[in-house]
Amino acid sequence: MRLSVIGCGYLGAVHAASMAKLGHDVVGIDVDQAKVNELAAGRAPFFEPGLPELLAESQATGRLKFSTDLADAAGADVHFVCVGTPQRKGEYAADLRFVDAAVAGLAPYLKPGNIVVGKSTVPVGTAARLADQLAEDAPGAVLAWNPEFLREGHAVQDTLSPDRFVYGVPDGAAGTAAVAALDEVYAAPLSTGTPRLTVDYATAELVKTAANSFLATKISFINAMAEVCEASGADVSALADAIGMDDRIGRKFLNAGVGFGGGCLPKDIRAFMARAGELGADQALTFLREVDAINMRRRSKVVEMTREICGGSLMGKRVTILGAAFKPESDDVRDSPALSAAAQMQLQGATVTVTDPEALQNAKGRFPELTYEPVTENALLNAHAVVLLTEWKEYRNLDPAATAALVTDTNIIDGRNVLDPAAWRTAGWTYRSMGRP
Numbered sequence: 001m002r003l004s005v006i007g008c009g010y011l012g013a014v015h016a017a018s019m020a021k022l023g024h025d026v027v028g029i030d031v032d033q034a035k036v037n038e039l040a041a042g043r044a045p046f047f048e049p050g051l052p053e054l055l056a057e058s059q060a061t062g063r064l065k066f067s068t069d070l071a072d073a074a075g076a077d078v079h080f081v082c083v084g085t086p087q088r089k090g091e092y093a094a095d096l097r098f099v100d101a102a103v104a105g106l107a108p109y110l111k112p113g114n115i116v117v118g119k120s121t122v123p124v125g126t127a128a129r130l131a132d133q134l135a136e137d138a139p140g141a142v143l144a145w146n147p148e149f150l151r152e153g154h155a156v157q158d159t160l161s162p163d164r165f166v167y168g169v170p171d172g173a174a175g176t177a178a179v180a181a182l183d184e185v186y187a188a189p190l191s192t193g194t195p196r197l198t199v200d201y202a203t204a205e206l207v208k209t210a211a212n213s214f215l216a217t218k219i220s221f222i223n224a225m226a227e228v229c230e231a232s233g234a235d236v237s238a239l240a241d242a243i244g245m246d247d248r249i250g251r252k253f254l255n256a257g258v259g260f261g262g263g264c265l266p267k268d269i270r271a272f273m274a275r276a277g278e279l280g281a282d283q284a285l286t287f288l289r290e291v292d293a294i295n296m297r298r299r300s301k302v303v304e305m306t307r308e309i310c311g312g313s314l315m316g317k318r319v320t321i322l323g324a325a326f327k328p329e330s331d332d333v334r335d336s337p338a339l340s341a342a343a344q345m346q347l348q349g350a351t352v353t354v355t356d357p358e359a360l361q362n363a364k365g366r367f368p369e370l371t372y373e374p375v376t377e378n379a380l381l382n383a384h385a386v387v388l389l390t391e392w393k394e395y396r397n398l399d400p401a402a403t404a405a406l407v408t409d410t411n412i413i414d415g416r417n418v419l420d421p422a423a424w425r426t427a428g429w430t431y432r433s434m435g436r437p
């Protein structure tokens with residue numbers, strides 16, 4: 001099939017390359033010329049394991065092209081909308097300008113029977129509004145909403161072998177046509193038995209925001225337990241292991257620490273609260289306000305712990321932060337707990353050096369006031385405190401004795417509960433973690 005993918009960021013670039021891998025002819029469109037140049041040259045404009053190989057492979061077949069000109073999307077049968085829906089400045093609500101612009105820009109190039117497929121995460125009600133707009137601007141084109149559940153760091157695998165497909169489609173013949181088109185696009189993964197659910201627009205939109213809200217709630221639940229563990233001397237990791245053995249609960253997403261960040265969970269729970277308010281259902285989601293508050297408290301908590309381990313003040317202290325990305329295997333620093341805590345420490349008078357294997361360039365753009373050092377050993381030199389905030393493998397595998405030889409004071413805070421407390425203490429470190437004694 002001929003496909004277009006509008007918006008080639010973390011979602012769209014992986015989607016475009018993966019669809020070409022499935023055998024489709026794909027054109028990826030983005031307004032960012034630098035990003036398109038990189039992609040067109042076969043290079044990934046961000047770090048995502050497996051994406052460079054996929055880009056090279058798909059481009060060698062001639063089935064994957066990139067452009068900044070929406071006119072190049074003309075001729076495609078199915079158009080995927082993958083543009084950003086960030087949090088609006090100073091508000092909780094999602095900024096839908098990019099989605100609106102993408103759909104409006106696409107309309108003149110659509111032919112009757114073309115399918116426009118929204119993949120961006122949007123507030124419930126957006127698809128119905130866009131379908132009305134398309135009915136006027138591009139009669140005969142059909143809108144579907146097909147939310148995406150990929151995780152950064154696993155994006156290629158999640159796209160090619162998802163847990164499920166969710167199709168939000170209109171009633172009647174238009175819906176049948178949209179389902180048939182999406183089934184053809186995803187024929188290969190569907191043939192392996194991947195479940196596929198066909199629902200209305202509102203349900204499809206809500207499946208996505210509900211899933212992210214559930215994941216955020218699970219993380220904040222365990223972080224709330226970590227607060228109680230900190231007050232009582234219990235061990236949150238042992239607690240998570242024990243409750244996670246109950247199949248009804250499950251161990252995944254019960255890792256306590258500095259909390260969740262990224263371009264999805266924080267903004268999605270906020271946009272969901274804002275939308276529920278507009279719908280008069282805000283009471284239903286007041287718990288998400290608490291989920292957000294618990295999460296933000298963890299960032300302040302790690303700053304407080306660093307202050308304590310440094311003797312009560314950060315003034316004049318050298319602090320090394322291990323990790324800048326919001327999670328390992330990603331260079332994404334959007335709403336990164338690590339950088340947020342680092343900036344708070346710097347404001348309290350510390351000289352903060354941040355290291356990360358992939359995210360330093362992005363981090364510099366967001367927090368130019370911090371010091372960045374790509375080589376872990378150099379970043380550790382003469383530190384008064386080391387704070388692990390993104391659990392990259394190389395930080396999990398640090399040798400406590402060798403690390404002790406680099407620093408001024410052997411103080412470490414494990415903000416992701418991934419180090420072995422006994423090994424670090426034996427090597428002479430004052431070791432503290434979040435929710436573990």
Ligand SMILES: NC(=O)c1ccc[n+]([C@@H]2O[C@H](COP(=O)([O-])OP(=O)(O)OC[C@H]3O[C@@H](n4cnc5c(N)ncnc54)[C@H](O)[C@@H]3O)[C@@H](O)[C@H]2O)c1
Nearest residue numbers: 007008009010011030031032083084085098102120121148
């Ligand atoms: N990142 C993820 O892991 C992930 C997973 C599932 C869903 N989502 C959702 O997918 C959407 C995109 O997220 P992302 O992380 O890829 O964002 P991103 O910021 O990395 O990418 C968005 C891209 O859209 C481009 N763009 C903006 N307006 C455009 C227009 N009018 N025409 C063409 N391109 C345009 C931008 O230049 C940018 O490259 C969001 O709604 C997000 O919530 C993201």
Ligand SMILES: O=c1ccn([C@@H]2O[C@H](COP(=O)(O)OP(=O)(O)O[C@H]3O[C@H](CO)[C@@H](O)[C@H](O)[C@H]3O)[C@@H](O)[C@H]2O)c(=O)[nH]1
Nearest residue numbers: 148149150151152219253254255259260261262264326327
């Ligand atoms: O037990 C855990 C698990 C995760 N995290 C943190 O939670 C954040 C989000 O992690 P993850 O969900 O793995 O990353 P994303 O790539 O943001 O993926 C989420 O957001 C995407 C965009 O909507 C969805 O598609 C995915 O399904 C959803 O998992 C990160 O900061 C993690 O460090 C924890 O603190 N504890």
